[in-house]
Amino acid sequence: MTTATLETPNQTKPAKQKVILCEGNEAAALGVALARPDMVAVYPITPQSSLVEHVAKLIADGRMDADIVDAEGEHSVLSVLQGAALAGARTYTATCGPGLAFMFEPYFRTSGMRLPIVMSIVTRDGITPQSVWGGHQDAMTVREVGWVQVYCETVQEVLDTTIMAFKIAEHHDVMLPVNVCLDGNYLSYGTSRVELPDQAEVDAFMGVKDVNWHVALDPLRPMAVDPLTGGSGGKGPSTFVRYRKGQCRGMQNSLRVIEEVHEEWAQRFGRRFAPLVEDYRLDGADYAIMTLGSMTGAAKDAIDEARDAGKRVGLIKIKTFSPFPVDALLKSLEKIQALGVVDRSVGFRWNCGPMYQETMGVLYRLGRQVPSMSFIGGLAGADITVGHFHRVIEATEKLLTNPAPTEPAWLNERD
Amino acid sequence: MEHTKYLVVGSSHAALEAVTAIRMHDADGSLTLLTRDAHLPYSPTVLPYVVSGRSAADDVFLRDETFFATNRVEFKRGSALKALHAARNAAELADGSEIAYEKLLLATGAAPAIPPIPGIDQVSYHVLRTLDDATKLHAAIKQSKQAVVLGAGLVGMHAAENLVKAGANVTIVEMAKQLTDGYFDPVAAQMIEKAFTDHGARILTGSRVVKLAPSAAFGTPGTTLTLENGTTLEADLLLVATGVKPNMDYLDDGGSGVEHDRGILVSDTMQTSVANVWAAGDCAQAKGFFTEAKVMNAILPDATEQGRIAGMAMAGDPGLKYYPGGVPLNTYHFFGRHAISVGSSKLPEGGEVLTRFDEASGRYLKAIFKDGRLLGIFGVNEFFDGGVMCQLILRRVDLSAVKERFMANPLAVGRELMSQLWR
């Protein structure tokens, strides 16, 4: 292994960083270790398993000082963490697919209790048909439950974002749980070169641990957590409404905090990731394709080739999916005349991809007609290749002149 | 002026029960207990046993200072109530000071009633109502060779027995036709009389003393008694035990307006005719159980009952139940035998008397019924549970079906009924 110093124009001071080769799951585990959680609860599930195995090994080797609970299922995994968080712990877990579905009951509740738990979703497609492969269906299914959800593009981004997630979650203006989504198969098992931040530098970045300052189950200051509220009389309705409104405010605050934390990360560690929305070669583009997660790498290659071929096409990548970055996305969409949105999951209700559906709402705010269409690809571990993206680019280009199709384009239907 | 929420005057059974009842409901209200006596609280009923020496004079106290401290009671001894100024809620004491009260209980008891016999102010005599009386009498009986007891009530009879046992020649003079009149019937009285005469006492029932004069017959200050029939008796010790009268002079001295007859008239909650003033015990005249008329029922169990009711009423205890009316209850030991009397000894119209008497064992039982209900039961050497009998009377339990069994064994049948009815 070699040690390298990364030079970037924005770096104010060089951070010593070890360079290693590892898969995305290990990168996530290393990020967790650097963030120093108090408690980790785990239950294995493909393709997340190697992540929690790495965490367990780090703890077993004394490289990570955390209590690990091998719970009997994902439902208890998240429940254990809720309890620990209510007692003041920094907490972490990871899951995906059926595991996420099984933990949905406590999952729903985590954001309501404003517990800053960080959970990786090593994304996996939904069953059934039975499948153990990657896809965004699991994370997309729970996008309306009040968790912050960010999607990573690279293994390095997985490591860095996992650390940043704790800081975002625990920010007093946020106090919400955060999902760091890394694509099953492509990021979880994809091995690449990773720069490993120095622990002391991460400690300085994280600052003094101040978890759960606003509510805790502590005999020294007894209180009731989550009493029954709501109903149609007395203080019930207003109490409930104020809770909900506070959650929504926390979600909106997180957009600012995500940007601030990414900026600080870039300052300290020299790696700058677009916090909400990334524009890639969008200047001078007539139209764009839109991506999420690891597919973006192949998409960028296709864009480069298309640009080289004279096509006026650019790319918009979403990193922060929940809360949906409406204002940031509007700025990107202002630059283009047509849009193709590639989803790695299905929105059954609108017969399109979920990100496409969300984007339609933003396009309405744009105040002008932008022809657009939905592409669905990469389901159940399928690869979205550069070739697929060229088809996406071609189809999107046609939107400038031809009527937009009402059906989505299914990319891997004949692979 | 000193102020107290509760002022209780007196320190015997009625007063002490009232204190307990008040404290059950009001743990904090200021409470003052006043007694003219210099001693800790004691019972007049125990005094005959102090006289006999069975009870030591310093070992008969019903409460100690710790009790008053624990219950936050201001206990003032040697402090007599002189006048009650009920209109301004104030009690004037013998020393001229006053205590302002919010609620007052008069439990001042009774004092010996001294008969107006000519010459009585010329002679020295004993009475028995206070501990000091008892201590004096206890010392005197040891010296006495020839004693006369005026009055054959329970106090007089107890003292007479003590004198007999101390070796004196004892004469009992009683105006009534029998001993223990009002406590026991003629049959029982006859048994009592026989026990006394068997032990050498002389009983003069139906006799009245008409004159008393100092006598020097024994070398010590003695008394010559002249009876109505002209007989004279010499006594080196004279005990006047002709009954008691309530202590209530303070009512008139202060113009209290508290109505009184033979005693202080009280309601079913022991309240007097005047606001904020209650009375209980030997000084009170309350409803009888067998008659709506107000009666004197100067017995220990009634004093505790009345004191408790008064205390609850004063403290505003919602658990208060009205006084059911006084039931006569007495026990009496004489020369190793015991007599128990529960209820009314009067035979009402349409009533029925059942008796059982076994001369050999000296066991005597008498019961009075009306409409199958027990009104009174009396026994000599026949033990039964007086408390159970009292309940049978108070509850007006119909004993028609078990009357014969009851007379044969009041102890067992009484308990059987108890177990079915209220245990």
Next chain:
Amino acid sequence: MGRGYNTIAFDAAKCDGCGDCMTACATAKTGTEDKTRSRIQIVGSGDDGFELALCRQCGDPKCVTVCPAAALTKNAESGVIEWDAAKCVDCLLCTIGCAYAGIALDSGTGHVAKCDTCDGAPACVPACPHDALTYITTSRIYNEVGGWEDLFTPGLAGCQGCNTELLMRHTLRRVGPDTVLATPPGCVPGMGSVGFNGTTGTKVPVFHPLLTNTAAMLAGIKRQYKRVGREVNALAIAGDGGASDVGFQSLSGAAERNEQILFMVVDNEGYMNTGMQRSSCTPYGAWTSTTPIGRGSGGMPAQGKTQDAKNLPLIMVNHRCEYVATASTAYMEDFYDKLGKAIEASKRGFAYLHVYSPCTTGWRFPTDQNMEVARKAVETNFVTLWEYTPNEGLRLTRPVDDPMPVTEYLKAMGRFRHLSPDQISHIQGKVVENLAFVKQMIHRSSV
């Protein structure tokens, strides 16, 4: 503050009037076998049954108040009304004061005599061949517990006569203020323990877990406090439904991991808070709102639950927890003993207490009958009281060798009113089988 005292209790239904108690008393107190001199007197006849004349050691003793000689006093420590021979003047006024024939003349001595409970070891009690007499020492609990703070607020909205509220208050007082309390959905929070709209019903930190994740959340709390070096009790007061049905997985998981939790199940045999639906702890034949009584279909009448109850505590034994026990509020000494052991065990690992808790509303019996129903459940062997530790194995803490027929229990409440003879015999058979099963486990753990 008043005190509770030990007392001799008498069960008239068990007395056959043999008089052995009187002989024992007379022997102990007079050195004779003269039953008339016994301080305890069996009265009555075979026809009407037997009753007792015995000092009740009254709280407001009339015998004491009418004694002129201060010879009778109530001992504030023992509660016994003590008779001082040296002070007594034999006046017998006490016998007039007592309405219960509790103090009477002893013909052998000429003095009064009364029960002094033989200084806390009454001779009459063991002499009774029919267990009609018992010496109740539960007062110890009252006296101890009376001084502890009730850590629930007044005015919880339990049903009238609710056993669960009683149990909650006792339990939390004993466990103490250094506790985090989990009350999953059910009667416990339903009556307001977690409060409503910003109020709270509990003086310790309290929360609603999900119905499904109580044990897991508590595990997280306990572990974090351990991690930071703080001694905090993690206590669950949960219902049987959540524990045995939908929350069983997290319960089992936490038990297997030996999490340091005290998990108490208040077993009222159904989802009573939400309208009395069936749970897997509902016994065979019981009416619930989801196992109603009706004509049925296909010729099969609906007659209540058609399956037997899941025996959750025995399942917990098979997790080899640090401590597992069943208890009943009808036997509070037994309960407190187990609660104490469970608290200690929870410092080492998982402790599980299963308390049978009759529900006046859901089981359909009068609100004043809770203790009676709880008692009959035990005395018919419908439920058994036992405890388990990994070292000592299983042991019955209150064996009932001569049980009442199960019908005595069944007829005490409305939910079994419809039972057919076949159903009753099924239940009686299950009682026998369940007891035999427990005894087999006792045998296994003693080998």
